Amino acid sequence: MTVQDATQPLRAGRDALCLDRTPLTIVQRFPSNLLTKAFIVTTPTDESTLSADELATLIKMHVFGQDAAIDTFAAQAIRRRDTRPADRPLGVFLFAGPDGFGINRIYECLQTTAGVNAVRASFSGAVAAADVLFQVSEAADAPHTVADFYKVDPRSVALLDNIDKANPDIMARLQQAWSTGLLRSSQGDDISIAGGMFLLTTRVASTAIAELARRESDPDRLHIESLKILLDAGFPAPVLTSIDRIVCLRDITLDDHFRSAYRGIAEAVAPHGLALEAGGVDARILIEFMAPLLGGRATAGRVTDEALAACLAEARAQGMTRVRLIQGESGVLVVPAMTPVTGA
Numbered sequence: 001m002t003v004q005d006a007t008q009p010l011r012a013g014r015d016a017l018c019l020d021r022t023p024l025t026i027v028q029r030f031p032s033n034l035l036t037k038a039f040i041v042t043t044p045t046d047e048s049t050l051s052a053d054e055l056a057t058l059i060k061m062h063v064f065g066q067d068a069a070i071d072t073f074a075a076q077a078i079r080r081r082d083t084r085p086a087d088r089p090l091g092v093f094l095f096a097g098p099d100g101f102g103i104n105r106i107y108e109c110l111q112t113t114a115g116v117n118a119v120r121a122s123f124s125g126a127v128a129a130a131d132v133l134f135q136v137s138e139a140a141d142a143p144h145t146v147a148d149f150y151k152v153d154p155r156s157v158a159l160l161d162n163i164d165k166a167n168p169d170i171m172a173r174l175q176q177a178w179s180t181g182l183l184r185s186s187q188g189d190d191i192s193i194a195g196g197m198f199l200l201t202t203r204v205a206s207t208a209i210a211e212l213a214r215r216e217s218d219p220d221r222l223h224i225e226s227l228k229i230l231l232d233a234g235f236p237a238p239v240l241t242s243i244d245r246i247v248c249l250r251d252i253t254l255d256d257h258f259r260s261a262y263r264g265i266a267e268a269v270a271p272h273g274l275a276l277e278a279g280g281v282d283a284r285i286l287i288e289f290m291a292p293l294l295g296g297r298a299t300a301g302r303v304t305d306e307a308l309a310a311c312l313a314e315a316r317a318q319g320m321t322r323v324r325l326i327q328g329e330s331g332v333l334v335v336p337a338m339t340p341v342t343g344a
Contacts, residue, residue, distance in 0.1 A: 052078040063105045064259050065252045069095075070106070072219045076245045077197070087181040090155070090197045092242055094163070096226060097213060097249030098206040107159045107199060119149040122161040123170075133170055135186045147185045155195040163200040164235050174198075175242045200243070205233035213250035222248050261289040268305070269323065272312040277337035280324030285332060308332055 056067075056074035063070060073093060080091045095103045111118040121133060134147045143149045149156040160166070166174075177183040178198070182190040208229045216222050226246045231237060262281055269276045308325075315323055315334040322337035 049081075050078065059106055059109050062109045063102055064263070066099060066102045066106075066249055068213065068217060068219075069097075069102070069247045069249050072222070072245065073106070073247050075219070080244065085181075087192075087194045089178055089181065089193050090195050091244045092178050092198045092200065093245050093247055094200045094202065094240075094243045095247045095249060096202050096204070096206065096230065097209040098203070099210075099249040099252055100201070100203075102249050102252070103159075103199070103201055107157075110157055117149060117153050117156040118159065119143065119146055119156060120159040120161070121146060123163065123165040134173060134183070136189065136191075147183060147191055150183055150193050150196060151185075151189075151191045154192040155197075156193075157197045157199065159199045159201070161201045162203070163239060164202045164204050171236070171239060175238065178242050200239075202230070202235065204235045205229050208233070209248050210251045213248040219245075222246070258286060258290065261286050265289060265308075265325065268308060269312060272309075272316045274312060274316055274320060275322045275337075277322055277324045280337060282325055282327045284327040285325055 052071075052075045055078060056070050059070050059074065060067060076093070077091055084090065095106075107118065107120065133145060135145055136147050136151060137144050143152050146158050149158070160174075163171075173184060177193055181192065181194050183193050185191055209226055212222065212225055212229065216225060223246050226248050227240060230240065230246070265281055265285070266276045311332055311334045312323075320334070320336050323334050324337055326333050326335060
């Protein structure tokens with residue numbers, strides 16, 4: 001089991017939480033800080049707070065093909081924000097199904113876009129000592145374990161991969177924490193996890209879960225049916241008793257991959273002060289960008305980020321504003337958009 005020190009805290013205050021990937025680096029607060037409000041237990045009633053639709057929209061900007069799962073997750077997270085006891089975690093969510101990439105992007109979205117304090121642990125087939133997860137390090141200002149992160153801020157988010165492979169000692173401590181709102185460290189300290197969130201993943205019965213997600217749309221029926229599937233497949237029953245909601249992920253389609261690749265290219269174009277014409281990406285370029293997502297190898301004409309950035313910078317220097325990308329004989333060509341902006 002490994003723990004990745006993904007982020008460091010910005011502020012200890014209740015009014016904001018924003019993180020940077022660089023250890024011990026303070027960055028300025030995000031202007032909107034919408035998602036952070038979802039984790040504040042003592043938000044005044046007259047203060048604007050994030051709705052389920054707003055949270056879902058935020059995540060969907062970065063995750064394709066999992067709209068139903070995202071809607072379920074957002075609705076449950078916001079409902080629990082408004083109804084849970086103030087000294088309990090915001091939620092324990094189990095993401096089941098084949099799309100590991102999707103949950104990775106959801107986690108990254110919470111971590112980077114919304115500025116949430118986040119840590120990730122992955123359980124392998126080997127038995128891991130609970131101390132690796134719950135030990136509090138001597139350098140309290142440099143979190144390394146899950147216990148460290150919650151000691152810095154009880155509203156942290158923990159992504160625990162392959163939770164079904166965690167050893168019984170780890171699961172017993174986690175279940176106690178989820179029910180009491182206090183995480184017992186290996187040194188015997190009680191650490192508050194009030195307002196925190198736990199995202200759990202499993203690949204157990206992933207094919208059956210994906211099929212269920214394709215044919216069922218009602219969130220409550222999905223939750224009940226997925227419970228049955230996981231139990232029948234041997235998922236640890238005690239863990240399921242602590243889950244607030246099972247989020248079922250479906251298979252990602254080729255269209256989802258195309259849309260994701262197109263969005264990535266558009267996001268690469270924008271920082272150069274350029275706008276991408278609608279549909280203005282050569283299909284051959286899209287396929288090159290999709291190669292890693294599809295598990296294939298790029299061809300000799302691989303479009304590199306550096307080469308694309310150089311072409312975009314040159315296009316901007318030439319005075320272009322709206323562009324399209326085509327595949328030339330020697331690489332990507334950035335050319336002016338074919339259609340003018342109407343009403344300009």
